[in-house]
Amino acid sequence: MARPSLSRRRVLAGIGGLAAGAAGTTGAAGCAAPQAVGAGKTRLRYWHLFGGGDGINMQVMLDAFRAQHPRIAVEAATFQWGAPYYTKLGMAGAGGRAPEVAVLHLARLAGFAPGRLLDPFDLDLLARHGVRPADFPEGIWRRGGAGGEQYAIPLDTHPMVLFYNTELCAKAGLLGPGTTLRPIEGAEQFTAALRAVKQVTGQPALVTETLGSDCIGPWRLFSTLYSQLGGAVLSPDAKSIALDDSKALTALEYMRMIVEEGLAVRRVDYVGAVGVFNNAKTGFYLNGEWEISSFLTTGLPFSMTRVPNLFGRPTAQADCHAFVLPHQDGRGGKTNEAAHAFVAWMLKNTVEWAKGGHVPAYLPTLKDPEYLALTPQSAYRSVVEDVALDEPAWFAGSASVMWIELGAVFSGVLTGSRTPRNALTEAKARLRTLLETPNPFGAAV
Structure with missing residues (x-):
């Protein structure tokens, strides 16, 4: 492209x-x-x-x-x-x-x-x-x-968190005591959990934003998985590209695999992803924790947890x-x-x-009894120590131009229009352009 x-x-x-x-x-x-x-x-x-x-x-x-x-x-x-x-x-x-x-x-x-x-x-x-x-x-x-x-x-x-449908996960044998999801460690266990839910529903087990105008969900998913591998996108001073090809490809290939195997919905925009999970079509939903209000008001049987540690570090993309x-x-x-x-x-x-x-x-x-009584909001509180923020560049951060640019690139991996290798090459090209672009916000003021 x-x-x-x-x-x-x-x-x-x-x-x-x-x-x-x-x-x-x-x-x-x-x-x-x-x-x-x-x-x-x-x-x-x-x-x-x-x-x-x-x-x-x-x-x-x-x-x-x-x-x-x-x-x-x-x-x-x-x-x-x-x-x-x-x-x-x-x-x-x-x-x-x-x-x-x-x-x-x-x-x-x-x-x-x-x-x-x-x-x-x-x-x-x-x-x-x-x-x-x-x-x-x-x-x-x-x-x-x-x-x-x-x-x-x-x-x-x-941060990005994992929402899960408690009824579907119970039928798939994935719950421990009460409505708590059993611990998942590693990409193989997470893939097995997705397959177990798919056996129950006959449909993809996971939904997350994959496309749309100014789509950033694919960037946030990549950032989460890549950070778990210990990768950095930019140097600490945010003046050069620090993408590690091997780690980036591991994350991108996993993203491609879950859609190609039919474990994740391939083509869905932000609003559509909320609707898919809210209608109990999938057992899992990856997004920011703020969507809790969308599901508390509908009576959906759900809970939330941290994004599982798939690749060695328990980090999650956040701002x-x-x-x-x-x-x-x-x-x-x-x-x-x-x-x-x-x-x-x-x-x-x-x-x-x-x-x-x-x-x-x-x-x-985080130690306040009133906060600890909030369910499921307090269930993922430990992620506060493991958030993965962008390196400090003028073009990074929530809804930034970097998120929009790389979200568009990594969207292709999920929808099937790009290979992981092609996406990595294109991501580097767009990052180079951003690094060479003077800060227009500063110029504007």
Whole structure:
């Protein structure tokens, strides 16, 4: 297949991301109307992109914060997921007229000009509100830093997980006590589990997104399997390609095998994949944990677990929502104090946030009895230590141009239009183009 040209318009679209899906929100256009700030109150403007199921959870948290902090006037604005949000946030930071606090995907931090578009957090101030670096997984916390400063405080991680139909898996003999899937270790055991479910249903046992406009599911599946092999896509400084041919081909050949053997649905878009699993057509579904809301409302007999360790490491592709401080001229004083108090409070109250499927990054929450009682949300919590984030490149991260470009390439492996070797060659070509392309987001602001 010929490689399409990587125009500036296409790159800018990738910077903003997709309209929905990759971070578990559908996005709502526009923003909330500003609230009047009463005398003696501190104004706190908060921008985010949670317009779907997790937007409901965020609203519950905001209402609780306001009730407990009557002297802080929170003005929350919800922007359309993707380009409208990131473009507006970047422009606001560049002009020094930004909100006091905002949400950013952690893997996109490198392309958001820390120190220019973002201000660093005051870690001493956060500590006075009871939040410290040791309260987070080391790897996730480290990704929020740049130049010796901390520019992002992780709120959660949203990894690829394995949904499973408990009734079909029970018939296939795959469940242990209750509705818990028996441990699966290695590609052979996972393949055997898929075959067992197919014997029950007579249909493919697994569904995941394989095609569609701006399809990123194939990239996320490849990233999960490739990371389990210990592979890296880019060098640590994100300036050169680090794809390991042998490891990449192992992952791609496994992806091809499961569709060719009829163990996975070959051609299905994002919405279609949700419907296939929701209609009990397959025993397994691979996607981000945010789709939990799609199945809780329909009464489907399902549960969730970590993606099995197929190739030696228990990692899963993921990104993280994080709090950032968009650049303000003269940031400080009561508004900055309020921003730090807000972030700390939100982290300490992430049980509500976890109801939408995301795994809290604040480690004390993972031990909270109220969180542990959430089923099946708490079942895959240990993945927080094993997430595989993109290397820190401007073109990487949730719904980025890299995801779109490589998603299109690896889609061909699942649908049958590309061989694994052809896909690997094409992936390298597109990565080289991205590496040679100046950061258009920076140029735009």
